[in-house]
Amino acid sequence: MIDIAYQGFGDGLEQDAAATRKIAAAMPETIxxxxxxKNFGIYRERTxxxxxxxxxxxxxxxxxGTLAFLNRQNYSFPPDHGARLVLTVLGDDALRADWQAELEEVRLGMLDLRQALADALQDATGSNRFGFVAEHRGMFSRLGLTAEQVETLRKDHAIYMVGDSRINIAGLNMQTVPVLAKAIAAVGG
Ligand SMILES: Cc1ncc(COP(=O)(O)O)c(C=O)c1O
Incomplete structure (x- = not known):
């Protein structure tokens, strides 16, 4: 079973599906x-x-028959609104091209933010130990901070992240990147 939730956010729509296609072609059965x-920005539509x-x-x-049975046991009738939006976009050449261009913009924007954060952390800490932030792909990265450092960021800098120091890169912008980098350096990250 493959769970693919960020197609288009890594290296591109086709590239991100490559491993899934390869596995589906090689295995007798793949779910x-x-x-x-994420890639349609319709989190609340359950699509x-x-x-x-x-x-x-x-x-x-x-x-x-098995899928129909599982469907019946789980939700029977899923919400349709989001699925109709996606079908409308994918079924129309112009809308589909717009969506792909916007998705690519989001992907490249995240890469720019990653590079900016890695550079700002290098400036703030005088070390390249956060260089991995620019190498990672997609929305999330764990910064490798301790639980105490995460707590100090929250208490002293009003910066909130998951306890294991995972951040959503897409939640940053070019104004907040240096603020975050300075705060991380201040807590000894
Ligand atoms: C890997 C992964 N799979 C699935 C989901 C959930 O997808 P959905 O919003 O379609 O339930 C997420 C995050 O929300 C995720 O990170």
Whole structure:
């Protein structure tokens, strides 16, 4: 089973699907859970899909029946609004091209923010130990801070992150990057 929730945020729409396609082509059966929450920006619409790829076409009826059973046990009728939005966008060449261009803008924006944060941390700490932030891909990175440092960031700098120092890069902007970097240096990160 593959859970793909950030397609388009890493190296591009096609590139991010490469491993999933390879596995689905090599395995007798693959279940793929794909989310549209992030790459369509519709987190609250609960939109995505569950797909079962089987090499053996004779299993199609039983697989379809199993999925139908699971659907009935789980939610029966999913919300339709978000799915209609996605279908409308993907089914129209112009809208689809707009979406792909915007997704690419978001992806490149996150890469710029990653580089800016790595540079600002280098300036603030005088070390390149946060260089990995620029190498990572996607929305999230763990900064490697201790729980105490995370707590001090919250208490003394009003900067909030998950206890394991995971941050959402897309939550930053070019104005807040240096503020964050200075605060991290101040708490000894
Ligand atoms: C890896 C992964 N899979 C799935 C989800 C959830 O997707 P959805 O919003 O479609 O339930 C998330 C985050 O929300 C995620 O990080």
């Amino acid at each position: 793929i859970a794909a989310s549209c929450s 995505g899909l569950l797909m079962l790829c089987a090499q053996d076409a004779s299993k199609q009826a039983v697989n379809q």
